[in-house]
Amino acid sequence: MKALYQLSLADKVELVETDCLISCQEGPSIMLLPSGRVAQVNPGHNFTAWLIANIAALYHSPHRPSISLRGDAEIPPIEQMGFFSKQELVVMRNRGHIDAENIEEYIAHDGYMALYKVLTALEPEDVIKEIKSSGLRGRGGAGFPTGLKWEETRGYKTNPKYVICNGDEGDPGAFMDRSLMESDPHAIIEGMAICGYAIGAPQGYIYVRAEYPLAVKMLQTAIDNAVKKNLLGRNIMKSGFNFNIGIYPGAGAFVCGESTALMFSIEGKRGMPRIKPPRSAEAGLWEKPTCLNNVETFANIPQIIRRGADWFKSFGTPESTGTKVFSMSGAVRNVGLVEVPMGITVRSLIFDIGGGIKGNAKFKAVQLGGPSGGCLTEEHLDIPITFDSLQNVGSMMGSGGVVVMDDTNCMVDVARFFTQFSVDESCGKCVPCRTGLSVILSILEKIIMGNGVPEDLHELETLALHIQKTSHCGLGQAAPNPVLSTLRYFRHEYEAHIYDKRCPALVCTDLIHFEINADNCKKCGLCAKVCPAGAISWQKKEMPVIDKIICTKCKSCIRACKFEAIY
Amino acid sequence: MTGQDLIKIKKQYVDRVKSEAKSGFVTVDVHMGTCGIAAGSQKIFDAIEKEMEKLEAKNIKIRSTGCAGFCSMEPMITVHVPGKPSVKYGKLDAKKALEIFYSHVLGGHVKADYAMSQGLEKPQHRLTGK
Incomplete structure (x- = not known):
């Protein structure tokens, strides 16, 4: 009752x-x-x-x-779930755990303690020393030591200086910065304020791509709340240090993730990279010394200050310390954001955390670093993930996108996809990137349509190497990586397309015959049942026949056939 | 604001959470990153909120927190019952969320059919200690 x-x-x-x-x-x-x-x-x-x-x-x-x-009792403890148990949360310690719109929750989870420690107990030089000794390297992809960048920016005497947080996450398949900005915006703000104190800057900007409206909203709420509590603004915590943060939503250009283009964009100019030097640390935003770091880099800072460089170094390898957030997608069972210590093997990432390949398919390749990275094959599964080891095998850490591919992916098609992306997003300033990539794309399309000739492979290679050497900015230099790495590890697929006019993964429709292999066919009629166009005629105990005039090449029959009889 | 104030805010917040836990407050975290919302977490949030209004439930707190990282299980919620391990549920819709609401949040029975895991990821912890 x-x-x-x-x-x-x-x-x-x-x-x-x-x-x-x-x-x-x-x-x-x-x-x-x-x-x-x-x-x-x-x-x-x-x-x-x-x-x-x-x-x-x-x-x-x-x-x-x-x-x-x-x-x-029947529900498994979280430590027993492969996806969660192998992860080491440093940057994402508050993911899904705090209400980002409530600053008190962040404070209750030791938020802003690092900023307090910095403002009351540490000189700017001490902060830089701590970051340098932690070995933190830029998480945006290039892996430049963060402490060195801060020291260099501090060294220039021109005032005012600026802090910029690069939240222009544009790689296909990358979403870790978005998640961080949405679920723990105060960590980024705190990291930026510490950076401002260390380099002597009174103003920071967060450049967020406009496709992330929720991230913009969360960041703006967080900034407003921090200002109300005097954790940003004038005379922060009565220390005499002033620091403000403004949000600048980008307009959707991939190239604006490049540091100099990003700064032009904030200045209201067309976002195009410029020649370095001078480096941004010397003359960046409005020609003033500017320290630009990635979202994830800034989110690491409060923890390093609060728990010490030695604690941070206990994760990862000596050259690549700490953890890295990867966004894993594609053909893995567990799609999601994973934060792992540097030095973990690719195999562990894909098979322990990712839960292996979806369905019955076989692992084929993994693309690290989005359109700027390269793909790795089965033989690389046991290399540790660090900045240097990945570069040695023709890939790169990049911002952390991990796209896993199984044997239903055609590598020529993958190369075409990423090249198409780079062509679309090229800013057009320099010839190698603007024209060279278009030529690469047209050759790839030619191969995919079955019109490839043997000389194409050589031409692809030469062009790609030229673009790599002569492009103006990092994006252009890295854009041929997908082509080069697929050519390196999957040359036989290119050759099958060119010599045999055949797509081994049955992806490129122009190279599929849509005929039935009499040896494999069990005459079950499944293909006829699933064909949405009604192009397959079949009688019991007879071989089906595909009418190629009606056939729309949708591949439903190939997917349905259990005996791989359609080729 | 000084350092002392920060510590005070922290203490006040933790005390409040602890006293809420003592009086049996159940917290429901709906993971609402862009990804979660795309998968339908807004509908779950609305459904639970509406049901709470209908029942005039006073000792239940619903929060919208960020993405919990496990995209293929989205939309997800986490239910924290004082003194019991937190439970994460995945692949939900509004109907399943309401079943969890009645069974677990109101009734104290974990809805094992939809539960993914119990406990929180290290180093996350509940401010109430358990």
Whole structure:
């Protein structure tokens, strides 16, 4: 009855004592009318609470939910789940754990303690020394030592200086910065403020791509809350240090993730990279010394200050310290954001955390670093993930996108996809990137359509190497990487396209014959059933026949055939 | 604002959470990153909120927190019952979320059919200690 009052249902539900409901071995039971559903009471549970659930469920829910009486013991502890257990949360320690719009929650989880420590106990030089000794390297892709960058920026005497946070995450398949900005914006703000103190800058900007409206909203709320609490603004925590942060939403150009282009964009000019030197540390935004770091780099800073460089160095390898966030997508079972210590093997990343390849397919390759990175094959699965080891095998850390591919992916098509992306996003300033990439794309398309000639491979290679050497900015220099790495590791696929006019993964429709291999065909007729165009005619115990005029090359039949009889 | 104030805010917040836990507050975290919202977490949030209003539930708190990182299980929620391990649920919709709401949040019975895991990731911890 107490339960009924708790739910203010006392006047609507009547409690009646009845005879035994027969299922004696199950212990005390109640029957809920009018549904007539019987529910047993588990003696181990709180009866009132249980009653509330059952009655409330019956009374209120239009869905009449069933009450699960299975015990809690059957749910695996989080440490036993491959996806979570191998991760080491440093940057993402608050993911899904705090309400980002409530600054008090961040403070309750030791937020802004690092900023407090910096402002009261440390000189700017000490901060830089700590960051340098932590070995933190830029998480945007290039891996430049963060401490060195800060020191260099501090060294220039021109004022004012600027801090910029690069949240222009444009790689296909990368979403870790977005998640960070949405779920823990204060960590980024705190990191930027510490950077401002260290290099002597009064103003910071966060450049966020406009495709991330929720991130912009969360950051703006966080900044407003921090200003209200005097954790940003004038005379922060009565230390005499002033620091403000403004948000600059980008307009959707991939090239604006390049530091100099990004600064032009903030200045209101067209976003195009310029020749370095002078480096941004000397003459960046409005020709003033500017320290630009990635979102993830800044989110690392408060923890390094609070827990010390040695703690940070306990993760990762001597050359690549700390952890790295990867966004894993593609053909893996567990798609998601993973934060792992540097030095973990690619195999562990894909098979332990990612849970292996989806379905029955076989692992084929993994593309690290988006359109600027290269792909790795099975033989590289055991190399540790560090900045240098990946570069040695023709890939790169990049911002952390991990796209896993299985044997249903055609590598020529993958190269075409990334090249198409680079062509679309090339700013057009320098010839190698603007024209060279278009030529590469047209050759790839020619190969995919079945018109490739043997000389194409050589031409692809020469062109790609020229673009790599002569492009103006990092994006152009890295853009041929997907082509070069697929040529290096999957040359046989290119050759199959050119010499045999065949796509081994059955992706490139122009190279599929859509004919039936009599040796493999079991005459089951499944292909005829699934064909949406009605192009396959089949009689019982007969080989099906594909009418190529009606066929739309949708590949439904190939997917349906269990015996690989259609080629 | 000084360092002392920071510590005070932290203490006040932790005390509040602890006293809420003592009086049996159940917290429901709906993971609402852009990814979660795309998968339908806004509908889950709205459904639970509406049900709470209907029941005039006073000792339940619903929060929107960021992405929990496991994209292929989205939309996800985490239910924190005082004194019990937190439970993460995945691949939900509004209907399943309401079942969890009645069974676990109101009734204290973990809805094992949709539960993914119990406990929190290291180094995350509940401010109430458990």
